[in-house]
């Protein structure tokens with residue numbers, strides 16, 4: 032993965048930059064000693080590292096504005112950062128950039144149950160947003176598996192999803208408004224507690240823009256009342272074709288589960304060895320969860336179980352207690368950890384049309400043989416968002432590159448069958464150079480034109496999302 | 509001009525030497541009146557791809573909404589966001605197109621639970637003001653590849669590009685529904701009742717209130733739930749208990765009746781055929797009643813509340829500027845004569861930095877300023 036050569040002029044201005052930052056910020060908010068900036072050298076895509084010029088940790092929108100104004104005046108690139116859990120390298124620094132981390136901005140600013148929203152500073156973690164409204168039995172719906180650590184800031188920038196988005200949507204469907212600081216320091220408000228913002232849907236544009244249009248400091252989020260209960264069933268099948276048909280039949284029957292999760296044999300075996308959840312050793316495993324009161328759950332599960340039986344499951348396990356539900360989810364929730372026990376892994380995130388599932392799994396299996404690398408599949412089956420986990424050995428020379436080539440082939444396959452490169456993790460640097468596989472040059476040009484509007488000097492997170500060849504002219508201008 | 513293909517659409521726009529007035533079915537003439545040669549999308553019609561098992565639908569932008577609904581209904585599915593039909597309210601004729609729904613981001617009562625049109629839009633193909641054919645998003649449910657121009661195009665009313673193809677996430681049509689009716693509540697109490705219902709775990713898919721002037725003497729408050737039969741009965745019972753303090757609750761279970769009532773609410777039938785301008789306000793739900801009182805003081809003749817109070821429709825004297833000075837939300841002038849729509853801002857005026865961004869986006873997407881010029885500002 033190439034990154035542009037750092038700007039020597041900018042690096043040369045480091046001491047001037049630091050003193051200007053220290054004029055407006057408290058001492059402990061500016062980190063510039065190399066031993067300390069190292070802590071910010073990567074996000075969760077740990078294969079790529081680079082210490083930034085400096086790190087700033089503001090506590091307010093005003094401070095963010097001051098920082099950006101200074102960097103703008105001095106022509107210093109800025110990489111916004113939430114909790115640094117991006118799997119796409121979205122928060123990877125360059126040597127000539129300032130990391131602007133919002134981790135200290137964690138306050139709840141307003142909670143309103145009657146109007147069903149919460150306004151928070153964006154450094155607050157995803158799970159603690161739900162934590163703040165739980166006493167009234169409310170929750171914030173998007174639930175990435177990283178929710179204990181990841182910040183709302185990163186969720187908005189990546190338009191993150193979670194296991195329950197089949198029913199509740201992803202971040203963009205649950206975001207009502209933002210306060211955002213533009214690269215020149217100007218503060219803008221978009222949307223608010225009302226449902227529809229007027230004018231162009233700038234809110235929708237900002238969500239998922241990977242920190243390239245502005246720094247989001249506050250967010251108004253939709254909160255929902257918790258359902259009365261939820262219950263999963265587990266089903267095992269001999270082939271992924273059949274499991275795919277089950278998913279499609281459930282959806283066609285008019286049931287909308289909150290989650291339909293899929294795991295293939297390599298993944299089941301790995302998690303069994305690790306978590307002992309008691310999963311059957313089969314080709315394809317589905318976990319389907321529905322919500323409501325007990326009677327409502329029974330009604331929905333009645334339909335689901337009838338469909339499941341029709342397709343001759345090797346195992347069909349209905350939960351009868353919270354403990355059994357937890358056991359059903361145990362393996363799925365430890366899937367990443369389990370694969371990590373075996374080896375280093377790379378987690379992909381392409382989406383495919385659900386009908387292509389069997390074909391894609393077969394092709395991935397074939398490619399796995401060709402590349403000589405094992406792969407396990409965990410999958411949000413209801414919405415076609417795949418997470419192939421490719422195992423490799425980071426200490427073995429050439430293995431990372433081989434794994435990346437395999438990953439790129441899988442993502443190209445996703446695009447080829449009518450899907451896309453990334454369903455929820457974002458492009459970052461990881462999929463940046465594959466963008467031409469999904470988009471024509473004009474499609475990318477119009478996206479870059481949007482960046483021109485918000486950040487004419489291309490100082491915000493400049494080397495991400497767009498292939499470097501495509502953005503070169505704009506970055507240099 | 510009536511292109512029959514995307515490439516013809518592209519040629520027509522590239523070759524245009526003056527402003528274009530972009531229309532679908534021409535049933536929603538909202539916005540500042542536009543001068544220009546008419547570019548009609550009606551012949552760009554038809555279903556491109558429909559996968560009921562994946563809940564995804566791809567259609568050409570000029571496809572009639574009625575056809576989309578028919579195709580979905582045949583598989584027991586529907587557009588979840590319940591788009592309004594503007595013909596009755598605006599006195600227009602013709603067949604509304606799906607592209608028009610997207611261009612105006614039209615959503616109905618179910619928006620509070622299911623989301624807006626933009627929330628179900630998965631992908632777009634469009635032609636920009638220079639004639640370039642562009643795409644964004646796709647036909648899968650989860651997609652964060654690149655910037656989300658899909659949302660930007662929804663509601664941009666043909667000023668950033670002309671839609672040629674749109675794809676949606678659709679949902680199953682639930683087999684049963686129930687509506688709880690309360691009568692005679694004043695607007696504050698009605699707001700409280702709707703709020704209590706939506707705050708419950710019982711998944712309300714519609715909460716509306718008709719002021720007494722719109723419903724023959726007594727006000728009406730309606731709470732809708734949908735789903736499987738037993739579930740609907742259970743939730744209707746629980747909600748009736750919850751709302752007992754607000755007066756006598758009657759429960760309607762007849763599906764056809766319910767469909768009729770909510771179509772009327774969706775289309776603001778209470779204002780059809782009545783003289784006056786129509787304004788639409790989007791506010792915090794709990795501020796609906798306060799806004800309603802203010803609008804009455806400013807001369808409003810009738811009000812309809814939707815989205816639990818968060819959407820207020822007002823029938824008002826002709827030509828009046830009904831945008832309150834301090835409004836935490838936004839107001840749109842939906843129906844008025846051309847003179848009024850030229851004199852008053854139709855959409856909520858934007859603060860200067862946002863105005864600057866909107867204009868800059870138009871300049872990039874339509875550098876010659878030929879697509880519905882002036883319509884949105």
Ligand SMILES: Cc1cc2nc3c(=O)[nH]c(=O)nc-3n(C[C@H](O)[C@H](O)[C@H](O)COP(=O)(O)OP(=O)(O)OC[C@H]3O[C@@H](n4cnc5c(N)ncnc54)[C@H](O)[C@@H]3O)c2cc1C
Pocket residue numbers: 074075110111112113114115116117118120121122133153174175176177180181182183184185186187188189190191192193194241242243245246247248367455456457492
């Ligand atoms: C174990 C694990 C499991 C995961 N599971 C999921 C999952 O289920 N679903 C999912 O969607 N993702 C998942 N992720 C990915 C990741 O957690 C999400 O992308 C998350 O939203 C990143 O949040 P963050 O706060 O850590 O952001 P960071 O990693 O700090 O940054 C992510 C991006 O946001 C930008 N950004 C950060 N703050 C701001 C700001 N204030 N303003 C503007 N831009 C900003 C950054 O520049 C960067 O481009 C997982 C990651 C891990 C490690």
